[in-house]
Amino acid sequence: MxxxxxxxxxxxxxxxxLEDYQGxxxxxxxxxxxxxxxxSVQRLCRDEGLAPERTVFVSGIGxxxxxxxxxxTYGFHGIHGRALPIAQGIxxxxxxxxxxxxxxxxDCCSIGAAHWIHAIRYNMNMTLLLHDNHIYGLxxxxxxxxxPVGTRSNTTPRGxxxxxxxxxxxxLGVQNASFVAQAVDWIPEVLYQxxxxxxxxxxxxxxxxxxxxxxxxxxxxxxxLHDPQRTxxxxxxxxxxPSPAIAGIYRNQQRHDPADIDRAREIxxxxxxxxxxxxxxxxxxxxxxxxxxxxxxRTPEMIRAGLEAELDKFTVWPAGAEPAVAG
Amino acid sequence: xxxxLEAPTAPxxxxxxxxxxxxxxxxxxxxxxxxxxCGQSLGAIAAKMGxxxxxxxxxxxxxxxxxxxxxxxxxxxxxxxxxxISNGGDETDLVVAFNEQVLLGRVREGExxxxxxxxxxxxxxxxxxxxxxxxxxxxxxxxxxxxxxxxEIPMERECQKIxxxxxxxxxxxxxxxxxxxYSLDLALGREQVAYALRKKDxxxxxxxxxxxxxxxxxxxxxxxxxxxxxxxRATEPQVVVTGNTALALGILASGMEVCAMYPITPAxxxxxxxxxxxxxxxxxxHQAEDEIAACTFAxxxxxxxxxxxxxxxxxxxxxxxxxxxxxxxxxIPLVVINVQRGGPSTGQPTKAEQGDLLTACFGSxxxxxxxxxxxxxxEDCFYAVITARKIAETFNxxxxxxxxxxxxxxxxxxxxxxxxAEWLAPPxxxxxxxxxxxxxxxxxxxxxxxxxxxxxxxxxxxxTGLAHDRASKVAxxxxxxxxxxxxxxxKLAALQRALQPPAVFGDPDGDLLVVGWGSTQGAIREAVEExxxxxxxVSALHLTFLQPMASGIGEILRRFRRVMTVxxxxxxxxxxxxINADNRRYSALAWMLRARYLVDIDCWSEVRGRPxxxxxxxxxxxERLTGRAGAAA
Numbered sequence: 001m002x003x004x005x006x007x008x009x010x011x012x013x014x015x016x017x018l019e020d021y022q023g024x025x026x027x028x029x030x031x032x033x034x035x036x037x038x039x040s041v042q043r044l045c046r047d048e049g050l051a052p053e054r055t056v057f058v059s060g061i062g063x064x065x066x067x068x069x070x071x072x073t074y075g076f077h078g079i080h081g082r083a084l085p086i087a088q089g090i091x092x093x094x095x096x097x098x099x100x101x102x103x104x105x106x107d108c109c110s111i112g113a114a115h116w117i118h119a120i121r122y123n124m125n126m127t128l129l130l131h132d133n134h135i136y137g138l139x140x141x142x143x144x145x146x147x148p149v150g151t152r153s154n155t156t157p158r159g160x161x162x163x164x165x166x167x168x169x170x171x172l173g174v175q176n177a178s179f180v181a182q183a184v185d186w187i188p189e190v191l192y193q194x195x196x197x198x199x200x201x202x203x204x205x206x207x208x209x210x211x212x213x214x215x216x217x218x219x220x221x222x223x224x225l226h227d228p229q230r231t232x233x234x235x236x237x238x239x240x241x242p243s244p245a246i247a248g249i250y251r252n253q254q255r256h257d258p259a260d261i262d263r264a265r266e267i268x269x270x271x272x273x274x275x276x277x278x279x280x281x282x283x284x285x286x287x288x289x290x291x292x293x294x295x296x297x298r299t300p301e302m303i304r305a306g307l308e309a310e311l312d313k314f315t316v317w318p319a320g321a322e323p324a325v326a327g
Numbered sequence: 328x329x330x331x332l333e334a335p336t337a338p339x340x341x342x343x344x345x346x347x348x349x350x351x352x353x354x355x356x357x358x359x360x361x362x363x364x365c366g367q368s369l370g371a372i373a374a375k376m377g378x379x380x381x382x383x384x385x386x387x388x389x390x391x392x393x394x395x396x397x398x399x400x401x402x403x404x405x406x407x408x409x410x411x412i413s414n415g416g417d418e419t420d421l422v423v424a425f426n427e428q429v430l431l432g433r434v435r436e437g438e439x440x441x442x443x444x445x446x447x448x449x450x451x452x453x454x455x456x457x458x459x460x461x462x463x464x465x466x467x468x469x470x471x472x473x474x475x476x477x478x479e480i481p482m483e484r485e486c487q488k489i490x491x492x493x494x495x496x497x498x499x500x501x502x503x504x505x506x507x508x509y510s511l512d513l514a515l516g517r518e519q520v521a522y523a524l525r526k527k528d529x530x531x532x533x534x535x536x537x538x539x540x541x542x543x544x545x546x547x548x549x550x551x552x553x554x555x556x557x558x559x560r561a562t563e564p565q566v567v568v569t570g571n572t573a574l575a576l577g578i579l580a581s582g583m584e585v586c587a588m589y590p591i592t593p594a595x596x597x598x599x600x601x602x603x604x605x606x607x608x609x610x611x612x613h614q615a616e617d618e619i620a621a622c623t624f625a626x627x628x629x630x631x632x633x634x635x636x637x638x639x640x641x642x643x644x645x646x647x648x649x650x651x652x653x654x655x656x657x658x659i660p661l662v663v664i665n666v667q668r669g670g671p672s673t674g675q676p677t678k679a680e681q682g683d684l685l686t687a688c689f690g691s692x693x694x695x696x697x698x699x700x701x702x703x704x705x706e707d708c709f710y711a712v713i714t715a716r717k718i719a720e721t722f723n724x725x726x727x728x729x730x731x732x733x734x735x736x737x738x739x740x741x742x743x744x745x746x747x748a749e750w751l752a753p754p755x756x757x758x759x760x761x762x763x764x765x766x767x768x769x770x771x772x773x774x775x776x777x778x779x780x781x782x783x784x785x786x787x788x789x790x791t792g793l794a795h796d797r798a799s800k801v802a803x804x805x806x807x808x809x810x811x812x813x814x815x816x817x818k819l820a821a822l823q824r825a826l827q828p829p830a831v832f833g834d835p836d837g838d839l840l841v842v843g844w845g846s847t848q849g850a851i852r853e854a855v856e857e858x859x860x861x862x863x864x865v866s867a868l869h870l871t872f873l874q875p876m877a878s879g880i881g882e883i884l885r886r887f888r889r890v891m892t893v894x895x896x897x898x899x900x901x902x903x904x905x906i907n908a909d910n911r912r913y914s915a916l917a918w919m920l921r922a923r924y925l926v927d928i929d930c931w932s933e934v935r936g937r938p939x940x941x942x943x944x945x946x947x948x949x950e951r952l953t954g955r956a957g958a959a960a
Contacts, residue, residue, distance in 0.1 A: 053781065069800075082620070088627060092627075097781055316564065
């Protein structure tokens with residue numbers, strides 16, 4: 001095939017099937033909520049026709065962070081807590097890439113907490129999926145910052161001492177928060193809508209997905225699964241528009257305008273019922289990569305000219321060799 | 328008035344300038360009085376005259392230490408020579424001090440030559456606080472009794488004739504006085520003042536130039552000190568820069584686009600300068616939320632495009648260790664600049680030490696082979712970064728560039744670099760990856776593998792810090808784990824085969840070889856040169872590559888009867904009661920050379936937080952030569 005043919009094929013052949021994004025059989029446990037997140041994201045990639053070679057999934061360490069291995073895109077399975085700065089480096093260097101971050105409640109809210117806070121401020125255009133199952137899974141059942149008080153784990157055999165950290169209120173409290181949403185793994189239709197809205201938001205999209213861990217906290221979300229009234233579905237023409245089937249099950253609904261940050265903070269504080277939907281969105285907040293004019297074309301000539309101009313500032317010329325125009 | 332000042336011929340009654348081969352002059356004040364700027368300007372003027380120059384900052388550890396405190400001396404030390412100067416030299420010949428307490432600090436630290444010339448602000452003698460006046464009088468009396476030549480100068484009073492607040496401007500008056508003392512060109516002085524204050528408005532520049540001229544005129548009329556250090560203007564253009572500025576220029580010239588950093592002394596000034604100029608050529612300095620984020624941000628940038636750089640110092644370098652291991656494991660190119668300071672822990676942030684060599688070579692858990700280079704001159708600071716970028720991208724490796732606090736602020740004229748397009752990396756490869764190609768298709772001989780960059784169709788893979796196979800799939804099986812360690816290690820050997828053996832300074836054999844690395848090169852060579860002139864069979868060897876080490880070093884070591892290293896880090900003293908050959912802890916390079924070459928290498932080191940002086944090196948070498956010191960019995 002000639003190069004020209006290649007170009008033509010590439011121009012018109014941007015259609016991808018689900019299999020084009022499926023990178024292997026996930027090794028998560030049966031019933032793990034991570035599977036639902038993976039399905040939603042692969043569907044998003046297909047529906048948006050994302051070029052696999054221009055899409056990067058970045059993760060830290062933990063069950064959630066195995067995610068990139070199951071995508072057939074570029075992936076970066078990094079180190080514990082540091083997915084965000086790695087993703088930021090990628091985005092700053094290559095702003096045209098689609099960047100996703102998969103992280104867990106330990107990875108994001110504990111060891112990586114500093115990066116999480118600053119990622120909100122940077123507001124770089126990427127989507128973060130916080131796989132929040134309230135427990136450390138990969139290291140086998142230790143308490144996490146989002147474990148409810150009293151949670152019994154291997155490091156808190158008599159129950160967790162501290163009240164859980166609420167990632168939604170924290171995120172909404174940080175300057176430059178621009179997209180905050182919450183989904184649950186057991187309502188895939190709404191999960192997909194939220195992931196899609198997050199992808200389309202230009203800025204740092206923070207999506208917390210409450211996610212079941214059948215291995216270590218099998219009962220955690222049982223009450224919410226059995227009683228749809230304990231889910232508060234946030235609806236809006238600029239937010240989630242549930243299908244009649246979902247709307248028929250989850251009747252505890254509230255119309256919430258994602259532009260209203262005060263109301264978003266109130267909703268975020270609610271732990272029961274669990275709010276599901278888009279809490280806040282502000283497309284007007286500038287992205288750090290735009291402020292820094294990332295992705296500029298640089299030529300060797302630019303670099304040479306820039307270097308010569310700088311060297312001029314420090315140069316001692318031999319007698320009679322000074323350039324015509326002195327600084 | 329200007330016309331008379333510019334006239335090169337002095338009045339008949341003026342003293343005849345004493346011609347010197349070199350002089351060390353320093354200017355010290357309380358922090359914030361501008362002694363730094365005065366000293367740097369003096370160095371720049373002398374460099375423009377064609378003198379060899381080496382500037383070193385005198386920095387108190389605190390930003391605003393109490394005024395008139397012995398520990399608060401802030402300023403600059405300038406060694407001016409008739410020929411090239413490669414280091415800060417030994418003790419000071421002439422010191423200008425704005426108060427006697429900071430001067431006392433310098434005396435107590437042993438920085439001044441016995442009986443040297445002191446030019447001291449005299450306002451304290453008449454101070455309204457009787458305690459201060461008494462303190463001043465007592466100190467001056469003692470200094471004179473100790474043989475120092477003290478000249479009391481009414482700097483404050485003279486400056487008040489021009490400015491209301493002499494704290495702002497006294498430095499330029501002193502600069503004028505020093506220009507007169509050292510027979511420097513006043514017109515160059517005026518130019519330098521304009522350059523140093525280029526960000527201020529024209530009236531500020533004019534006022535400071537007036538102060539400069541007043542200082543000159545006062546010295547002309549009242550001071551009998553006149554020196555002249557012959558200067559020869561270079562025939563090629565020179566740039567006068569500090570080590571940290573040279574590092575920043577090297578980053579710019581290397582074509583790297585992202586520098587991620589977190590503020591830390593003494594590395595930060597690299598980023599200060601780079602922040603000012605990098606964006607003009609499409610580069611970005613990212614101040615991250617912490618050192619770990621700075622390192623991982625750079626790793627992310629490197630992974631997706633061109634090699635990036637992170638700049639730090641000791642504590643920050645420690646924090647980056649896990650991230651460096653990731654870059655090693657995943658074979659992501661990365662340049663890390665560590666401007667070393669005193670350690671461990673917070674240590675001495677503003678002071679020089681070479682304490683991080685072993686951490687640089689062996690840091691991060693597991694076997695994490697990295698390339699380690701050290702810069703030994705201002706010129707090196709520029710070119711090492713370009714070389715480091717090239718090695719990082721050729722071998723997909725982490726390259727550590729070690730500088731230290733003594734080079735960071737040292738200033739020296741170097742030949743102006745001639746830009747070459749070869750310094751830059753080619754554009755990022757976005758071509759499709761051939762079917763079947765694997766991300767870690769290691770060459771069994773060199774360990775090298777391709778690097779697939781996002782955007783390359785067909786190259787999709789998930790890079791991981793976990794043990795992985797050639798396709799980047801997580802692999803815990805014994806064969807794959809061993810293959811990964813094997814291949815990553817081989818890359819160091821592949822690079823090592825390309826390195827030239829270092830050149831011996833002096834004869835290729837003899838009684839003693841002095842081996843060094845980093846900023847000590849100038850002092851070691853000067854000491855060795857003097858000893859050789861005195862007939863000693865001493866040579867020196869300076870290493871740029873510490874990991875891997877070039878071929879041929881073992882042969883060089885074996886050609887000398889004895890070998891020692893000279894380093895600015897800790898080594899146990901052989902005269903300590905408990906120290907013997909079984910427990911002596913050697914300096915870092917001595918450890919490494921002993922381990923690799925099985926040669927009984929001795930070391931001499933100093934951790935006084937200041938650049939090692941050629942005189943101290945000379946004394947240490949003499950001790951070894953006469954057998955009065957050496958390896959522990």
